[in-house]
Amino acid sequence: MGFNSRMVQRHPGAVIAIIAALTVVFSFGATRISVKSGVRDFFSETDPLGRTFDEVSEAFGGSDYIMVAVPGNEVFTVDGVALFDRVARELEQVERVAEVRSVTDMVEVAGTDLGIEVKPILEGLPREQEEVEAFRRKVLANPQSSGTLVSRDGTYLLTVVQLAQGADDGKVAEDVEACVASVAPGLTAHFAGTPTLIRAANDYLKLDLARLFPLVSAIVVAILY
Numbered sequence: 001m002g003f004n005s006r007m008v009q010r011h012p013g014a015v016i017a018i019i020a021a022l023t024v025v026f027s028f029g030a031t032r033i034s035v036k037s038g039v040r041d042f043f044s045e046t047d048p049l050g051r052t053f054d055e056v057s058e059a060f061g062g063s064d065y066i067m068v069a070v071p072g073n074e075v076f077t078v079d080g081v082a083l084f085d086r087v088a089r090e091l092e093q094v095e096r097v098a099e100v101r102s103v104t105d106m107v108e109v110a111g112t113d114l115g116i117e118v119k120p121i122l123e124g125l126p127r128e129q130e131e132v133e134a135f136r137r138k139v140l141a142n143p144q145s146s147g148t149l150v151s152r153d154g155t156y157l158l159t160v161v162q163l164a165q166g167a168d169d170g171k172v173a174e175d176v177e178a179c180v181a182s183v184a185p186g187l188t189a190h191f192a193g194t195p196t197l198i199r200a201a202n203d204y205l206k207l208d209l210a211r212l213f214p215l216v217s218a219i220v221v222a223i224l225y
Contacts, residue, residue, distance in 0.1 A: 064162075064169055065161060066191060066192075066195050068158065068176070068180060070158075071188055072150070072155050076132055076133075076135075076136050078132055081122075081125060081135065084102070084157065085122075085125065086184070087159065087180055087183050087187070090182075091159065091179055094161075094172065095172075096164045096167035096172050096175075097162070097163060097167075097172065097176070098165075100160070101159070101162075102159045103145050103157060104122050105122075107121060108142055121145070140152070161176055161193075170199040170202045173196045
């Protein structure tokens with residue numbers, strides 16, 4: 001009979017206590033588990049396709065976007081336009097955000113007698129509802145914004161958030177949602193895009209781990225017993 005077998009037979013209580021203590025100690029490592037479900041995370045750093053993707057992203061900017069859709073009836077008011085513009089400005093300050101596009105910072109290109117004129121589509125925040133209506137008609141008539149940053153019927157407006165190359169999609173998506181909730185808590189915002197889906201997947205993975213880990217541990221202990 002081997003040494004290990006004799007130890008287990010002679011001191012079963014001590015062996016169980018030691019194993020239980022070690023299990024508790026090593027279980028603290030489970031609290032440090034990080035979840036990443038992005039497509040790029042499935043490839044190694046040395047993978048040729050992954051390197052090509054990184055080079056293209058670095059040259060042309062990140063390829064991941066978060067879309068924030070807001071109902072038009074909440075935006076096309078004096079206070080709504082100001083709040084919508086403020087949200088875009090605050091989103092630019094979120095870490096690992098490369099660029100934010102919104103109808104309030106668009107430029108329009110128009111032909112004049114002297115040539116081509118490029119000017120902001122919104123030269124100043126409106127102070128009267130008449131100015132808001134004029135802004136609404138302008139963005140709906142502009143082919144660069146109608147059907148892209150604003151639905152053709154004006155029902156929804158879109159703010160597009162471009163992530164920096166190499167950003168943690170799930171973390172940035174969480175920060176973007178938190179930023180919108182902090183700046184405009186009463187605003188009805190809908191989020192879409194790959195980073196948003198990754199964040200949802202990460203949340204569900206963590207929830208599954210929290211639910212399954214105790215159950216699996218109990219089953220394993222029962223079987224070993």
